[in-house]
Amino acid sequence: MVNSDERCLLGCGNIELFFFYHHPASLSKAMGLNHHVRGSQMSQSDSVDEDVQAFLPDQDQLHTYDDLTKVNPVTPTTVLKCLQARYRMKVFYTHAGCTLVALNPFQSIPDLYSLDVMKEYHCAPQPQEFKPHIFIVAEKAYRNVRSQLEPVDQSLVVSGESGAGKTWTSRCLMKYYATVAASSSVLKSQNTVKRIERRVLDSNSLMEPFGNACTLRNHNSSRFGKYIQLQLDRCQLLVGASVQTYLLEKTRVSCQPANERNFHIFYQVTHQASTCSNIYIFYCLTEDCFQDTVEAMDHLGINAEKQQQIFRILAGILHLGNLGFSSSVDESQPCNLDEKAKGFLHRAAELLCVSAEDLQTCLRVQTLRAGKQNMLKPCSQAQCIVRRDCLAKLIYAHIWSEFLDVYGFECFHINNLEQLCINYANEKLQQHFVAHYLKAQQEDYVSEGLEWSFIKYQDNQSCLDLIEGSPLSVFSLLNEESRLNRDSDARALKVRLEKELCGNANISWHKFSQVPHFTVAHYAGKVSYQLEGMVEKNKDPVPPELISLLQKSDNQLLQQMFSQHQTENSTKGLSKVTVVSKFKNSLESLMKILHATTPHYTRCIKPNPECKPLMFKKQEVVVQLEACGIVEAIHISAAGFPLESLESQRKRILSGCAFSIQCCWRRYQERRRRTRQQSASLIQAAVRSWLVRKKVQRWIRAARVIQSAWRRWQSLADAELDDSMDLMEERVPALGSEIRERGSVQLSTIHEPVTVRAWPMGLALASAPRITVSLTSTGFQKMLSLLNCLNLISRKGEYKAETNQCTRELASIRAEPQVSKRHFKKNFNPYIFHT
Known part of the structure; x- marks a missing residue:
């Protein structure tokens, strides 16, 4: 199945998922993935039984171990035996410390993902007490965003081998978030949420036919990358979703490896050709999902007229693939079309709404610019085929909707640039897991003063240096070769790789191989990549004649898609950005987002390579366990703190109430200030009253002294005045x-x-x-x-x-x-x- 990276930024700011910026937040899902191939063989079943007996005499109870950290001793064999026992009991999810292990049942189990089960996990006070399930991981991320004062974006990283069940897991996660975030009492909000929910779910129904194909390892393998961001507001309601896509495998449109198929949409269209006007029937495998694709288009707002234009273009691409060329006797003349191809040429031109003569000229004649003059040069047979394939890939790439689904680790019989980019993306995701948990967790234990001996783990930094390092790496040498104005030489490129990168232990070569290639030791196993055509794919050249042809099309959709394309590719003096450079920049931007989130890991395991229901092959599973670091993660979780303590739970609960605590603290401080002010006022009033009373008492005592003295003086003055008056009357008788x-x-x-x-x-x-x-x-x-x-x-x-x-x-x-x-x-x- 497909890998997918789904990131929900919850936030009111940004869960911006997560985030809300406070404008909304978003819940982010990162369904990113790792994969790997078989590399090592596992020990015999007898040794497995011996290891199991060492910690559990009664093997009938193995299926009861919901968390692999309870296994003692922790070895690949004991872990494998527990997973096998649970798989036989149809228990497909198991905790492994910080990681959830999901085994692909390869059959439909509707009751395991029903709406009632979603509500049960969402409404549970402690979902961790339930049986392991992908909904536990989803609910944990959802509650982390909801319970924090400042929402932190959450990422859900779902990894596993191609066909391990990542696409199905991503569907379950999207449906879960669309369901739990869609409850509202406001009718307008309900309608908005339901519309977004419908579009988010239908986007998968549209992406898979256009971006998935049948490969040797997976019948529904994603051949593109997508990044989904679900946005929630402060009330944890779904308010929006954004999608970005990365690196569609365009080469599959024109050429498929043996026993593999083209994209699903071509088989759906041809199977339903009788119901679609102007679409010619091709021999193909039966596909019965065409109606689901049409319904998804309707829900996403693609009207019937635009749908017919898309189907006509797809049919035109199929007819382009039937064009054959034969070399002309005169090299100065263009190549000749095969007799059978002439009918396909007219049908393709009719479906693409272009002139058949212009189409034939663009495919057979090349325009060269020498200064201000244009020169016409006939193309060779190989060049005509390349231009035909380039036109088909160019049209299909522009039809492709925008959505991300990170690939699984891949190793086919023939691997080229696409597989190198896919495995490079999985190396980055594995490094994210190593840096965030295996390395950071042990460093935290040491910094906290715990007695801890480091557990060895596989660090893939040297492999990343080989692929993307500076100044010399596979990508840098590919870009240098792509910028040279000359035909690519696979053998010369191999010689240069051997010379410049021989010091890296992760790259090797088969000296006696006749096909130029190199082998990279990925964390999941060794993969050999062919160098033939790798430089041309990295250049991804688009002849300007093809752009001009499509711009003249009467098909409105083609005109709209290529209206700005010529100005982007005809700019002089600027070197064209290569495929690996664009993919590297996009992946670095994605990793920056993931590093800023709180990750939640889910490891999908493929029980058997045949994709048969309930078949468990030990050799297949143990290699995947070793490659993705499950055993090391269990070691660290078991030796450290596999379960959250009461203190951490209390801390998490209180941190979720931080906003209320701060408000209460501010109210307490204000109340204490008022109380102190009132107390101070009462004290001051009492002191002032006491001082005034003392002052009045002093005044009263002083007044009494004055009154006493005055009365004494008054009495003396009265007596003296009487004597003076009598004397005056005697001396002045006749005044x-x-x-x-x-x-x-x-x-x-x-x-x-x-x-x-x-x-x-x-x-x-x-x-x-x-x-x-x-x-x-x-x-x-x-x-x-x-x-x-x-x-x-x-x-x-x-x-x-x-x-x-x-x-x-x-x-x-x-x-x-x-x-x-x-x-x-x-x-x-x-x-x-x-x-």
């Missing part, structure tokens, strides 16, 4: 006759000065140079109220006393400047004083 003016008395007219013995009033009168004394009925007492606060120096001055009436009663004294007043209890007669 009225001396008054010159009614209501006023000049103090200076008194011949004998009168001494005011009341010292407070005397000080008040003596303090100012000029004092006016006002006579009222009550003002005098008010004025005397503040005399005890004055501290005045006695000075001479003139004073004037005024009366408000002709009576001899003095009511008050007003002095300038105004001074404090003290109350006096008695009135006295007015006099004029002179001091």
Whole structure:
């Protein structure tokens, strides 16, 4: 089956899968894959039984081991025996530490992937407590995105040999995410999710016929690469999906190895030719999936008119493949078409909506540019065949939809550039597994201070250096040969590879082989690659005459596909990017995405090479276990921490609630600040109240002292004033006759000065140079109220006393400047004083 890499970025940001950017996030699936070929032979069954007996006397209980980390000792034979026992009991999934092992049953088991089973795993509080299943891996990635404050993209890496069941696994993962992420109470959201779900699932139904083919190792082998990204929002609802494709095996359109087939779509179309207008019937194998392909096109928005255009183009490609050429006697003349080929030429031109004469000219005549002049050169028979195949591959590649499905490891009788790129991709994915788990996990144990002895594992870095390294590698030498403006020579390329790369232990050659080739020791086994035609495939040249021909087509789809193609290929001064360079750049971009995610690994195992149901061949399985590093992963998981402890579970739960914890912490800090502020206010109010009370108490005590002193002084002043008044009345018997003016008395007219013995009033009168004394009925007492606060120096001055009436009663004294007043209890007669 196919390998596939499915990556769901969950996020509201980006699960961007994962991610949501916060715009949506996405859940990302990376169904990437490794494969391998048989390399080593396993030990005899007797030794297997001995190893098994060492840890489990009762072999009837082997199928109960859901996790291979419980096996002791961990050896390839004991692991193999457990898998075999479970496979016989029709248990196809087994945990192996951080990895899930999936055995391909090669038969349909509907109840194992039903909707009820999906809901059961999705709604379970602890899905890990259930039996091992691919849905456990899917649900774990889904919950990781949902439970984190900042969503982290999750990648699901499904690996295995070609035919191990990766395509089926990818289908199950896509259907699971489309199902669990499609629940919403809003009708609009439900419609959107269901539409996306339908398109995601139908994309597989469309990709497989156009991108899969029957090979020797797999009846439904993916011949392309695809990268799927499912996008989720903050509510974990499916809001979008994006697809990218990589390296379609275009050569299969024109040439297939022995006992292999072309892409499925050609057999579907020819089988249903009677129902499609203007499609001519070919002899082919029976295919009955054409209606499913048409329905998938309908769901993906490809209308009936466009479908007919696609089918016409596919039929035209088939007719192009029947064109045959024979060399002309005169080398200056173009090659001749075979008699049988003339009918195919007109049919192909009719289906492609181009002129038959223009089509024939493009295939037989080459246009050369010398400066500003164009020269026509007849093509040889081999060149005509190459141009015919190039036209067919060019058209099919542009029809191809965009979707990614990473290949499985491949080793055929004839391997060329396509297989080299496929196996290079699987080497990168294996390195990702090694770097992320086998290496990083052991380094974490050492950094945490645990007693740990490193477990040896197979590191494929040297193999990657051989393929992609700098400055010298297989890819770099291929690119150099491709940029040279000369015909490729396979033997010369082999000599150069031997000279430049002889220092790498992962490359070898058969010295006595007549076919130029080289052998690479991949992590999954040795694979030999033929050099014949590899440089031409890397160049992937497209004659400009073919582009011009297709741009003149009356088929709207062809016009649309090739409208911008000429400008891209006719640019002068820029070297054309080679196939391996484009594939390497695309794969590096994909690996950057995978390194930024949290990976979840699933290893698909092919039980037998014949793809027969419930047949388990030990030699076939043990080689796959050794190649993909399952045994080493079990060793590390068993010796380390194969199961999550309670502390880690608590940490994961709390980390999922980090947002709530932060909100609660902020609310707690705000509440504590308000409490402290209120407490401080109460304390300050109490202190201020106490200080005020103390101050008032001091004032009260001071007031009492002042009042006591005042009363004492008042009593003395009353007595002294009475004595002074009596003395004054005796000395001035006839004051009225001396008054010159009614209501006023000049103090200076008194011949004998009168001494005011009341010292407070005397000080008040003596303090100012000029004092006016006002006579009222009550003002005098008010004025005397503040005399005890004055501290005045006695000075001479003139004073004037005024009366408000002709009576001899003095009511008050007003002095300038105004001074404090003290109350006096008695009135006295007015006099004029002179001091």
